Amino acid sequence: MPAIALTARLRRWYWNQTAAWCVLFRRRDVAIEFYQRMLAQDPRDALALASIGYQYAQLGRKSDALATFDRLVAIAPGDAEVHFNRGFLLQERNDHDGAIAAFRSALAQNPDHDRALYGLALSLIATRRPEEAIAPLKRNTKLQPMSPYGWYQLARVQHSLGRVAETQKILDHLARFEPDVARQLARETRLVAKTLS
Secondary structure (H helix, E strand, O other): OOHHHHHHHHHHHHHHHHHHHHHHOOOHHHHHHHHHHHHHHOOOOHHHHHHHHHHHHHOOOHHHHHHHHHHHHHHOOOOHHHHHHHHHHHHHOOOHHHHHHHHHHHHHHOOOOHHHHHHHHHHHHHOOOHHHHHHHHHHHHHHOOOOHHHHHHHHHHHHHOOOHHHHHHHHHHHHHHOHHHHHHHHHHHOOOOOOOO
């Protein structure tokens, strides 16, 4: 390997490690500077772009984060995480149609991306498409059976559609492993879980 190529790889490694330490010490602004050095060396560096986008999001610079993930989609269109992160940022901006498209792109790359399924369902609910939200929520609960969030949203959707028996089954299920969430759901639906006291 030529010395120039080795030096470039060592610089990239050093900048990445330094950025990681900056993040650890909550100096995200400095971390971005080191990730930008990586990007200056290779404008198509997906790791550097993803890291910059994530740090922008953590700093509350959501527009910069979204612009970074938009750029990253062109570089890494097959990366489900890129589409998921973009969808999450769009969802935070209440651009639910854009978020739906981004989450679907993530799921096209990884059909088992549980967070993309959940995000898709939330945006479908927000756009008043509860019937469409059921399939991603059911898939999410199969992938994450002990996470109460998918179950809770699925029960709320079923209840909004007048499916009391389905809601009751989910409420009883939640009561067995997440009683606090079950109590909240019971208050909202005015149903009573069989195992709650």
